[in-house]
Amino acid sequence: MQYLILHESRQRMRLRVPRLNLTLREADVLEAYLNSLSFVKNACVHERTGDAIVFLVNKDAGRPALLKALDRFSFVDESIAALAPEHSVRAMNRRYQEKMTALILGRAFRSLFFPKSLQIAWTVGKSFRFLAMGLKSLLRGRLEVSVLDAAAIAASMLRGDFSTASSVMFLLQTGDLLEDWTHRKSVNDLAGAMSLKVDRVWKRTDEGDVLTDVSVIRPGDRIVVRTSNVIPLDGKVVEGEASVNQASMTGESVPVIRRPGGYVYAGTIVEEGGCVIEVTRATGSGRYDQIVRMIEESEKLKSGTEERAFHLADRLVPYSLGGAALTWLLTRNIDKAVSFLMVDFSCALKLSMPLSVLSAIREAGEHDISVKGGKFLEAVAEAETIVFDKTGTLTHATPSVVDVVTFDGTDATEDLRIAACLEEHYPHSIANAIVSCAGERGIRHDEMHSKVEYVVAHGISSRLEGREKAVIGSYHFVFEDESCVIPENEKEKFRRLPTEYSHLFLAIDGCLKAAICIFDPLRGEAAEVVDALHKLGLNKVCMMTGDNEHTASAIARKLNLDEYYAEVLPRDKAEFIQREHEKGRRVIMTGDGVNDTPALSEADAGIAVSDGAAIAREIADITISSDSLRQLVILRKISWALMKRINDNYRFIIGFNASLIAFGVLGILPPATSALLHNGSTLVTGIRSMSNLLKEDEDEKA
Template structure:
């Protein structure tokens, strides 16, 4: 009984019951001699006039069954139309309701039942196929873990995932889902992170590595300290973002909605005028049916839902339909270097001693002491190397003054220490008498980032750091061009020599080096004035102004950043650069599907109108073609959910990509 009630509330109950009643009506009409006919019509119906059904004085059981079919299929449509009218909205439901009621009034019960039945079937099929287009979101929800194994008082306790407390130790065994975001406390294992990053290859995890809820252990045993639970997990944020994005309207969709708000009343006026001029009520009602803009209204949102869902399944979060449309027009991509084109893990490669009174350890010690209070990414490799060689900084410098684009000035033990480029020395009046500039030039030409160190007014040495170029950087540049991007530009604070070394490796031809954050903003604005739709890829810190100015801001490796997931126009959850051309290619395909759907919808209406005025298109045929057009645009959008082979080719290119070492400037 419960199952029957569930089915009755389902999408298919109404069209099934209506269809059975239509078949029953045909069966009753087919029975010989009209033996089943009974005069059940009230006198008011018989007196309705010459348009009464078959102009007869009898109202058959077949008619009753057909009317019942129309009522079963049409009552929800009529209710929706009434609700829309109370909100001062003239929608598709009103057109169908007027047409169906009009058909009943003129005694055309079959057309009324056919129109409402087909509309109900179309609605059920639309719901089913739209659910399919939202399958990516359903898959994300499905991977959310239900239970967790928590270590409490030395014992393993099974609890609902939502009841884990931040700071508790969670055990992740082979084959289990990770129930929380956290940091690996102990153990090793391999996690499949496809639900987060879109990459199906398991990632090795060990102590201090970050793990995400919804990922699956494919081997090993991990003890994880919970840092995010429930709605605070990366998976929950992704689900929330995809929900919002799929419901957000694109500019084209907003235009179509405005167009429909005027188009639907216009169809009603056209039908009324046509009926009055031709004195043909059937023609007027048929115009109402074939004028339904259903395919047009649904053409855009179904494509957006499918496109954003496909992207989310691949580890690409797009903020909404508007940004999807904008991404389809991207013609220029500006990329930061450090952490985007490079791994973002620079290492100290050179310590050049230029003072006769000092050795390597002395130069390294002063460099580390100066950088101890710096927040710059290049401070870390200097500090790590100094610590490893036993000359790490003790305490903090007296003061640290960043000089944007040049370096830093620190006070250590009462002495001023400069660490940066030649422009920093010049600003503070330090004369280079030992060839530090020449040494820095040679190191930069080799693809390393040099930093000159001056103690007081004397240059004592040069240190250099380098960062590994991502293996997929060159493949990304090629992929962007294949996706239709005309220009790829590197924006970096590093020196031109280092940037050009990177350009040779990655294939980026236009390079803007030695830039301050505001210079990057100006570079993006300049591209826009040239007519480009610009995407900016950066780390969101030094590049924040440029990211905000660009038409599309792209965040790399956003899985570990709640802010990036919520704020980036496009968030690439993993560190795979090939996701960027994939995102742009998908956006272009989605925009193409949107255009195709609009064309299908409009051509269908024009052909139906021609068929009505030319003869041959009835109400039922018009509704059948209308619903078919709705399904065609939905099925066309569902093509976006298919996996393409381009990713496989890109992966091969990634394995063949060359490597180099470069890093960003101080």
């Protein structure tokens, strides 16, 4: 691609594509390509000028790499074009910008060039839509804000004040457009954050199952999904049988069985079993539209505080109409009576509340926090208890294998090969550690087993090529559930296993073959985050882990936890949260694994770590990136600030509009001025509600 370097400074370059105008699609493709480069911190492309502003991670190393990448770039390269989002926010913004420009310029043109009679005719014609909406509401037996708007417009025209009627309609249209624009953008941002983050899938080939980048999968290819996997693409089941949770797509609470011939959708979850899917839609684009519909139709976007404000707004409409009628009866002054109609509480309340919530969700997204609805932010703000899983949450998501202790005369390399072969199918931090260790030691672990069965929070069971049954997992699973035994002459060796490590046990045909020692270091920021959460009002910070008592107690002491529980099962975590609810406490659950999903569902706000199991991310109400637990502190601050903003908006709207009505009734403000101040304050409140909740210094402290 040809380009010009317009300017460069420390870690920043400004480039220009020498073309008159980039199309919206071309701008999206170039921006997505630049942001996909590892040495680029952030890039923004302006389609009107063809300029690209690029911030580099390191200029010395990034500049030559960027220039080479630009030389390779082509707008017609399909692999590059696939990086661009299918649903362009840029295109959506352009549409709303054009609508807003047309609305403002149209009003200015009519005011400057239309004669008075034509302006009146235009106002009367425009009023039909608002009057019809008010009449429709009355015919349904409901007194809504549309009735108030229609009454205000009709009263102004009956008084011959067509200028005020026109101004009211213009401000209503402007407010509706701004509300729709902000709502649509926030929903699109949220849908994008909730969209699938599945990078690789198991592709069925003649040579066996191969881990493949999902972007290269095409219709007709076959992929393999197993227990706890999120189905990444739409398709038809051709082999196997699976119990699929479709709640995120269809709302069905009960999983459905999918057999050969059945259809499955991107974003649904395999709860049990496994199957081979023939892909019918490579991009899984239906997923995005389904999420948007889910967000728009779901009450999840409304917190309890929002609901109360909405109900109050509707309840105040009859009082406004009654006040106008009573004022006219007492004063016989139409101007004073119309003051009631020019000012309503519903418009501002119904604009500012959802904008506040959606803007908070957007701001959380800027910190790599994906929130599925306003009520979860409210839950985070009001929570008193937070529960942490240990592995992959309080500890790093990249534990490492430090030793493989063998039993029954086996070879450590062979034991690790079997373990990696079994664990590679389940994307959990411990499983990843075993697979990585095998790779580092140059151990090949080709498929050597039959169907793999995953037992939640316990382990994995399968049969090897020689038909021996192999199990790998926790002490409880291997020795209690599966009744495996330790070789008689090696029980002392087993007792001497180092207690500072977590252990995963491998047994074949009922006999222990290896204990894999896992070092799972605490996150560097964990202690600081726990202290910060205490200061932010969470008075019970707990850890629940399936690990042994010795390891759990050591971590609890280091982190100043209020409570900890060791060797727990998934149902224990969920039951603990139930007990907290019985005490009247709201609870946050933070985890990353399949075994955390019951607790994530039970909590008022379930928070999943992004590098954890796909099913945990799907079920959770909130997802944070795996980079730092400090995002929990940011999330709590955003939630608190959101509740404060909603309450502040509520008080301001009630107080300001009540003052306008009072000044109107007293004759201090004419109806046109009341309408202007009311609508102006509504827009100002809406715009303020769209601003960030946290100041820059608060971001840095978090």
